[in-house]
């Protein structure tokens with residue numbers, strides 16, 4: 001049995017962020033499926049792992065974590081010498097990775113997650129999409145992607161010339177949005193389009209998607 005356990009669902013964007021990190025680092029883990037439809041995330045034993053009742057939760061031996069971005073940072077630092085380097089020891093270079101990781105969490109994700117819910121997840125669960133929420137959040141995401149277009153004209157990846165956690169954190173919502181009308185926001189910006197094509201083609205990411213089949 002693997003020492004690392006991820007409690008979550010293969011379709012959860014936050015859990016997918018953690019799976020992608022583990023595959024990039026080539027680390028074995030056990031997926032403990034949590035049935036969100038049955039409300040398992042709101043009950044024991046899961047609620048003891050995350051008192052906020054959201055997936056994923058993570059265990060590495062005695063260490064228990066929740067919040068996907070805290071988990072990915074732990075994995076990237078703890079297993080720095082394995083697989084793809086996703087963080088950098090140099091504190092100035094690491095600050096740039098942290099900066100763009102914060103941009104993802106604070107600027108990109110609020111709009112991208114709402115669009116993912118409205119345009120990808122609601123149809124999956126036969127719920128009705130709210131057009132006003134879509135319009136508002138597409139406008140917000142466009143503003144963020146204009147900044148990305150300028151940034152990605154200067155460097156291949158958000159934090160520089162190599163793929164890092166800052167790029168990886170975007171993968172789950174980008175994946176869902178590329179199957180929706182919001183794809184146009186990414187496709188209409190040439191540097192953003194090239195970046196999306198590059199990061200979504202990574203073998204580790206494709207292992208995350210294979211879990212959904």
Ligand SMILES: N[C@@H](CCC(=O)N[C@@H](CS)C(=O)NCC(=O)O)C(=O)O
Pocket residue numbers: 012013014015036041053054055056066067068069
């Ligand atoms: N900030 C959290 C968000 C976790 C989250 O929103 N998880 C969703 C699935 S992607 C969930 O558990 N939703 C069910 C709920 O909130 O009741 C993280 O990054 O781990």
